[in-house]
Amino acid sequence: MTRPVDLSARLDRRKIKIAARGAEERRRHRRVRLSLTGRGLSPSAGEFTCTLVDVSPGGARISSKTPPEKGERVVLLFDGLGRMEGEVLRAGRSGFIVRLQGSQRKRDRLADAITWRFNMQRLGLDEDRTAPRKPGRGRAKIRLRDGVVIQADVIDVSISGAAFACLERPRLGEAVRVGDMQGHVARWLDNGFAVAFDPPADRS
Structure with missing residues (x-):
């Protein structure tokens, strides 16, 4: 005799798993304030200077006098964070917001770099990662x-x-x-x- 399948219980467990994954994704993509100067490249603006305002592994807010246009693909380079690529979601006179794209491994490396740069000055440590402690x-x-x-x-x-x-x-x-x-x-x-x-x- 087969046991009855409790579909409502299965659905509840599935909802819990989905909610947990969503919470984890939001936690990993929290933006932190980090001011770094860098360079960007876009089809409309060409090469331009810019300043990072805040960043997460999933996106960033950039200040620039010559921002790219909405929907464009941009390449960004910031000291300590390396090369980042993404799509411009919003653009204005003073800057733009970009959704970063890349593999999960690249996002994990960026998360480590963001944490490193953010905490470096607060802890009084230098750039030398060969002696991190x-x-x-x-x-x-x-x-x-x-x-x-x-x-x-x-x-x-x-x-x-x-x-x-x-x-x-x-x-x-x-x-x-x-x-x-x-x-x-x-x-x-x-x-x-x-x-x-x-x-x-x-x-x-």
């Missing part, structure tokens, strides 16, 4: 999602995260705040835990 000093306050504050010694810090020594170890994946930076618990250490920093959302 530097020893930490002092103690840090780490605030968990439920409001609990952990006092921990800083082991080391880098563009992408930091390691802390303490007796407490929050759950893996738990969202935390270190100073004015947000992140999540990436892994446990023998004497503490490590936090991976998240690029903050553009609040404009």
Whole structure:
């Protein structure tokens, strides 16, 4: 005897999966403010200078005195982010918005580069990725999602995260705040835990 198929339950589970994928996509495509000068190339404007206003792996807002036209395909080059290509969604006198195109691997590399550039000055680190970590000093306050504050010694810090020594170890994946930076618990250490920093959302 075959068991009846609960179609409503299947549909509910499918909706949950679709919603989860959508939330993940929105999280990965959060725009962050990042001011970088660069160059662009389009059929109507030719080669032009421009300034990056904000960016995510999926799109960017660009300031330029000679913006390309809506619907054009543009090539952009910014120091530290590399070459980006995409389609102009909106254009005005002072700039334009572009939807970036590329493989998933290229988007992942761009996400890493955006995080690196955004956090570089805030952490007082230089461009040299061959020595990405530097020893930490002092103690840090780490605030968990439920409001609990952990006092921990800083082991080391880098563009992408930091390691802390303490007796407490929050759950893996738990969202935390270190100073004015947000992140999540990436892994446990023998004497503490490590936090991976998240690029903050553009609040404009």
